Structure formats: C-alpha cells, structure tokens
Amino acid sequence: MDFSLSDEQEMIRDMCREFAEEEIKPRAEELDRTGAFPYYIVRKMANLGLLGLPFPEEYGGAGADFLSYCLALEEIGRGDASVGITMEAHTSLGATPFYLFGTEEQKQQYLVPLARGEQLWAFGLTEPNAGSDSAGTETRAVKSNGVWHINGAKNFITNAGTDMTGGVTITAVTGRQSDGHKQITNFIVPQGTPGYLIGNPYHKMGWKASDTRPLSFEDCQVPDANRLGDEGDGFRQFMSILNAGRIAIAALSVGLAQACLDESLKYSRERQQFGRPIAAFQTIQFKLADMATEIELARNMYYKAAWLHMEGRPYTREASMAKLFASETAKRCADQAVQIHGGYGFMDEYPVSRFWRNVKVHEIGEGTSEVQRILIYKNL
C-alpha cells in the first residue's frame, strides 16, 4: 500500500495552493459581497490549463489524472468555494460528458474549447419537479423531420449564463422504455439557440459568485447532431457523470473544511482571553484536533474513491461516502470555526461567516446527504 502522491500530483496541488493563496483568497470577500462572476480569476485559471485538467492533450486538456483534478479542486476550493464550484461544474458536469459520450466531431467542436478554457459549459439535469428523482423529468424532446423540439424548464444550473458560456447539455424525455420508465436522452444546446431562454441569476445564501440560473426551453430546436450518445442513454450518462462528480464535490468540501481549520488555527493563536491565546485552552484544542482528524479522514476517502475510479473499479459507494462525509465534515468544521471566533465569527469581516453560509449547499448539490445515504445503502 502506498499513500504517496506522484511528483506531478504534488506539483499540481502545490501550484494550485499558491494560486489560491495569491490570486483567489484576497478577492474572496469581494466576490461574496458583490456576487460578481470571477472572470479575472477564471480566465487566469483557463490560461494555466486548470479548466481542462483531466482531459488528454489531444483534446486541449493537460493530460492529468482524475486525482490531480481533485487535488486542484481542494486547493482552489480552499481559496474560495464559488471559484471551486465554477471549476467543478465546468469540468465534471460540463466538459466530461463530451469526453465520455461525444462523437469525435462533438469532441473537436465542444470539448476542445472547454478543455482549453476558452468557454465554460453547463449541465442541466435538475428541474422544478425533478433532480435526484429523474423519473420526475418533465422537459421533453420530440423529433420531427430530423429536428428535436425541446420544451421544458431547468433549475439551479451552474455556469449557464456567463459571458464565457458556450452552452448547456440537458436531459430530456424522448419517450417510454419497454418497462414503462421514461426514456431520457441528452442534448447539446449552444448559447443563442432560438427558444433557449436563460433566466436571471438566483440570489443565493452562499456560493454567491458562481453563476446559477433557471433555464427554459420553448420549442427550442436542435439538429439530431446535437444528441449526445444514443437515444435513451441519458440516464446512464448522467449517473456516471454524477458518480465521478461526487468525488470532486468531496474534494471541494475538504478544501472548505481545511479553510475553516486554517482560519480557526490562526485566530485561536492570536486571540487573547483570560491572559492567554484561546488556543491554550483545552476546549479549543479539542475542537481543532477534531476538525483536523475529520478532515484527514475525509481527504483519504476522496483519495481512495478517486483511485478506485482511475483503476476502473466500481466506486459508486465510495464516491457517495466521500461526498457525504466530506460535506458533513465541512459543515461541522464551519460551525466550530464560527464558534471559535465567537461574536467575530458572526460578522462578515471574518471569512468564517462566509464559510458557514457556503457550506450548506455542499450537503445538497449533486445529490443531498439523504440521497447519498440511499445510494450507500443500495450498495451494501
């Protein structure tokens, strides 16, 4: 058994740590306050190859492995969760479907500019009445004369409306399977397609600088060439995308948890009460020790899930466990971080209040904690 990272993995992690420290962290407060999309940072990340990490060079990527991508996400997320989720949604949800299921033509047309970071891409699964319950999907696509007519609505879609966005890949019902279940197919809808309407950004509790919007489709027409994979393959496709995406969200959550510990260590060693730094009190030490221990465990869980994925072994259960535990660890860490900061932790001028608001969605996005538990139980 070998826990060591490769030289490349270490270098990618270290570079991202430095980048987050110098380029992201100093801007995180402003991003949270204004909710403005971080174009400056995202374009820098694009130039450094951070938006196409796990894709081969021939498709414009960096040719790094999946764990390297997760390590990068942890460090970027440690700098700021909004920037982290932008990178994750673009890579795991936006670009990966083209890489896994696209034709060679689709890869050249769509994946290459995404991996190079010239464009962002969104993935539209969630609807007002459907998400993890994909049977509730109401968006329909009907083929007529070789053209698909799409009607319906999507909710909470990340990266859908930035100036850099190239389009969205959506799930739509295209009929019924022989067993009576809805048949789901995925479609590529580029920005500017008539009938594709992008709503205003949501006002959110956290992840404020990430671009999240409702979408609607009113007789939106795309050619059959915009079908991703076979008709009826949509369910299998997004299950596979979400599975790997959960490992990425776990990494992002570990980054947020680590940021909570970083700030708590710093503050508790500076803050003087009763004549000494509060870190000298055992009650604070125990909180810090528990945070560090859980973070270590969560990190190892996502490492292992990523390793299973790279080895081509089954990883659904481990991915869900990692996502569940890492996001709940991050929540506990954010809670304790605010507690350690006392009244100051409740103020916007300390980053832990932002962490506390950001962390909630980690237990919700890409499958709630409850859904993760269902998936874990199913794999026992």
Next chain:
Amino acid sequence: MKIVMCVKETPSTTAEKRFGADMRLERRKEDAIINPFDEYSIEEGLRQQEKHGGETIVLSMGPATATDTIRKALAMGADRGVLVSDPALAGSDAVATARVLAAALQKIGFDLVLFGSAAADAYGGIVPSAVAEFLGLPLLSFATKLDEDGTTAKIERQAEVGYNTVETQTPALVSVMKSINEPRYPSMKGIMQSKKKTIDTMSLADLGIESGTVGAGASGEKALSAEKITTQRKGEIYMGNDGAAERVVAFLVEQKVL
C-alpha cells in the same frame, strides 16, 4: 541563444530555521522551494527565449534531491536542467559555490546567464559576481529591465534618482531584481511535461574540480553562531484629555509628518 538560469534550493521562507552543531542550516526536504529571488531570473530567461528563441537551461548546485526543485523550474517552461551534486560539496561557501557554477557553466556553454539577486536563506548576494570573476566575464547586476539582441545585453539598474543604463557584449551574466517581471505560475501542461524533460547530473570529477578546493574545508566563510532576531515594537499611548492631542501633534511634527 543559450540561456542558463542559476537556481538554488532554499528552505521555505516560512519554515522554521534550525541549525546543526556546525552552525549549518538544516535543510529538510519537505520545506525545500526554489529560492524566491530565482523565480524572477527563471521568468526573465523564459521571456528572453520567447523573444529570441534558443534554449533555456536551469543550473543548480545542491543535494541529489534538488532535482525536484529543478523540476519546478522546468514546469515553468525551461527546456532542461543540470544539477551539480557531490558529497564533497557539503558546506561550500559562496566562493566555493561560484567556483563550481563557473566550471559547470563553461561545460554547458552559454550566451546569457541569469541569477536572482540573492538567496532567501543566507542573503549573501555574492555568488553572481564571484561566478563572473571566475569566468572573467562582465556581470550586469541588479537589473530591473533587460534587453538582449544576440550581441549585446543592456540593463536598467535602479539608482537613487532615476536609473543607470549598463551595457556589455555577450556572453554576459545578469542578476535581476524582483521588479523586473512577474513570475508565471507553472501551467498544468508545463507540470505534466516537466517529468519528460532531462536533468543531467554532474559530479566534481565531471567538472574536473579537485574536491579539496570546495566544500566546508576549503571555505573561508564560517558561521560562528546563529540566533533568532526578535524585533520589539514599541508603541506609545497618550491617555486622557490632558494634553494628549498636543503630544500627538508634537510627535507628528517631530517625525516630519506634519
């Protein structure tokens, strides 16, 4: 054009410094980074290469594990690395180091050699000029701007008022200041490619240097003691209504702020 960037592996600036019984800095692998000053010379070398083409080579003297540090410079974009490593080099002072680097540079060949202005461990700042002395070549020191056209190198050096322009024929050596550029981050592709680039290792025998002329024994520079600098900030607090404002004003006048 052949550009050689000399880099040193130093402990992280935030790492706690520990000294051995011989007063030599204990270097721990996990704290090792590229000397932050050298990031500017690496960047400048890469920019010169982007302008004029040619080859960029990273040269370092250090323990065998310093290949990791060279690898980071290769990830930024340099073409290949050379590490001079030999157990007999341990304890070499600035002059002994310069002797070795000069010999390695002669072996590699160059049009331009770039240095950071000093290293963040000892802040000696002697090596660039000592290497120039061993090579009998001009050093353009403390450059804040560098123009090179294949036959001449011209730098700007910050002066008390304005700046000096200094020019020389190449081959030449240049040491650079932090204001010369903003070092790039290694790109993801750069990192992935760095593993495929070559790092040649040279020993003292390869350079034809007698081991007795370098290392601790041949070094005139000796560290006798080391202690932590503690800076004490002294604040003065003027309390109450009785004359505090006047004393603050008097203080500001004394400091020539008002």
